[in-house]
Amino acid sequence: MSASPLIEIKDLRIRFHGDDGRITYAVDGVDLSVANGATLGLVGESGCGKSVTSLAIMGLLPKQSAEISGAIRFDGFDLLKTSDQTLRDLRGNRLAMIFQEPMTSLNPSFTIGDQIVETILRHRGGSRRSARERAIDLLRRVHIPSPERRIDEYPHKLSGGMRQRVMIAMALACDPRLLIADEPTTALDVTLQAQILELMRELKAASGAAIILITHDLGVVAEVCDEVAVMYAGEIVERAPVDELFSAPQHPYTVGLLGSIPRLDHRAEQLATIEGMVPNMAQPPAGCRFAARCPFVLDACTKAPPPLVEVSPGHLSRCIRAPLERLVS
Amino acid sequence: MALLEVDGLVKHFVAERSLFGRALAHVKAVDGVSFSLDAGKTLALVGESGCGKSTVSRLVLRLIEPDAGKIRFEGRDLLSLDAGALRAFRREAQIIFQDPYASLNPRMTVGQILTEPLALHNLAPPARRRERVEEILRLVGLEPRLARRYPHEFSGGQRQRIAIARALAVEPKLIICDEPVSALDVSIRSQILNLLRELQDRLGLAYIFVSHDLAVVKHIADHVAVMNLGQIVETAAADALFAAPNHPYSRALLSAIPVPKPRAKRSRIVLQGEIPSALNPPPGCRFHTRCPYVVDRCRSEMPQLVQDGIGHATACHRTSELPSSEAIVPTDGGFSPVLEKLVAAFSGGPEAVRGSGVSSLGTNPAQP
Helix, strand or coil, X not given: CCCCCCEEEXXXXXXXXXXXXXXXXXXXXXXXXXXXXXXXXXXXCCCCCHHHHHHXXXXXXXXXXXXXXXXXXXXXXXXXXXXXXXXHHHECCCEEEECCCHHHHCCCCCCHHHHHHHHHHHHHCCCXXXXXXXXXXXXHHCCCCCHXXXXXXXXXXXXXXXXXXXXXXXXXXXXXXXXXXXXXXXXXXXXXXXXXXXXXXXXXXXXXXXXXXXXXXXXXXXXXXXXXXXXXXXXXXXXXXXXXXXXXXXCHHHHHHHHHCCCCCCCXXXXXXXXXXXXXXXXXXXXXXXXXXXXXXXXXXXXXXXXXXXXXXXXXXXCCCCCCHHHHC | CCCEEEEEEEEEEEEXXXXXXXXXXXXXXXXXXXXXXXXXXXXXXXXXXXXXXXXHHHHHCCCCCCCEEEEEECCEEHHHCCHHHHHHHCCCEEEECCCCCCCCCCCCCHHHHHHHHHHHCCCCCHHHHHHHHHHHHHHCCCCHHHHHCCHHHCCHHHHHHHHHHHHHCCCCCEEEEECCCCCCCHHHHHHHHHHHHHHHHHHCCEEEEECCCXXXXXXXXXXXXXXXXXXXXXXXXXXXXXXXXXCHXXXXXXXXXXXXXXXXXXXXXXXXXCCCCCCCCCCCCCCCCCCCCCCHHHHHCCCCCEECCCCCEXXXXXXXXXXXXXXCCCECCCCCHHHHHHHHHHHHHHHHHHHCCCCCCCCCCCCC
């Protein structure tokens, strides 16, 4: 494979038009790329635009209310310009997604086998019998015990961890090149979470698919990602290789996030907090969107939106005060 | 004397009834749980979904009635209280729920929500109630003028503060926190954790903290009880448990904690198999179906909690034979030196940064 990325997002902007005529700027100029076989973590808090970005890639945003501009290049297509027909051919095939809540993303009135087989037949064709065999094989690959029997069960008979594995099996049915996982372990217990993360690593090693992992859990990011993009209020505020992000973050928001999680090896009386609230995205602030909550703020921060600049090779920050080490040395 | 003593608590829910109402199957949600909690301390109940941790927290308040066992609060037998005495007890023990969106009445203003407990328990004369509401709001870090607003006007973190304020209104000695931060974003989560801790220091509150987030538990708890299928399998001081978990189940749980450090040193124990149903828990040790160290005895004989003499109790037949628990809990190494300084500066607020002379770009006058 050449160095050209598998998926490249350029200046993605998503606006929602509300019923009352208000416009919400959910995603505002996001650039992202993921190489073949890489895992990118997309982190940020509720409402920062991370899930909306992934839905845009999948072409799942409502056409009536979402206004999308920019480009999403994947495999020779611009996903924002392709026909619905092509998108349907890509989704579930070369482009797959797993969601947070496996109970609501499986159809309760069909067996899990039916649902996996449907995917295989839609994209690969072939006989129902061979599709069923492949489905059993997939269930085995995601470590579902006695898959020959389980395949005929309905989703409600399975536990949360099992359902998530079925979702993964379904996503893998057609050997996707890109897998988008939106909070895949958030609804699961820590023991199951460990199983699913292990499984994702294993499958990535076997298939070489690229993964975009959307999560708010920095622990999960540290475990499975090669690179991380931090989103805040519709923008990417920092992007870095995973080691660097955790050891020397270059955006105050990332610092706040990292400081706010309790550590096992560091007993702090007080955890860091990020004071204030996320800005109202119907009227995003003129300057840096984090300025109102940032302890490192300068007057200049509120005047003009800071650009995303490279602080060190491969490490980008949208902060005019970066490199931040300067502030504390 | 302990504030709360729980002894042999049992609660079986009827899962299925015959045509004539006879119970056919029971979910053994809580099956012989004992612990005690001192005033001003925090006990965390941890375990996977369905292990009975939330049921225990509700039994302790008598929100549901236990089938057997004893609960003593300051020496009083809770289970013998009549309705009036029970209502009086509710003044001393309160609960905060996971979902701050569901636990506040959307039709009441914050002021009304907070006045209700004051009126119910007759804690402040009507004329003074408003003042008291303002006091409580300030205590949880909300502005008093917000009392006129409705819950929907608040963010998740603020709602959780309101729920905490409501619990505090009656000046309780014990607050049950049932996954109080699970539904909140990371940065909000830390605010609520800080608040809970600060309130504990100021008011001498005891907490029972139910959580599945073990890093949070390590941060907030003095004592931890690990539950599996309705039973406590291990209980110890938080530091002792995280330093050296004994029970194979605790080891698996702790080894799986995702830590915010890439390539953290860990020897993860990935449990195979599914959590057995509480409807029909396995005989013997209830963990034996998933235990990597299982022997025949575990399948037939239920292990009892055995103390090691320094308050660390484990319910496992093989406690003494298990390999060392070294390096089971992943190490996140704390903060990197740079991050440590950045976080300190971040938490110091604008004053700290300016005060240290770093607010002007590039220059760095060496003053503290």
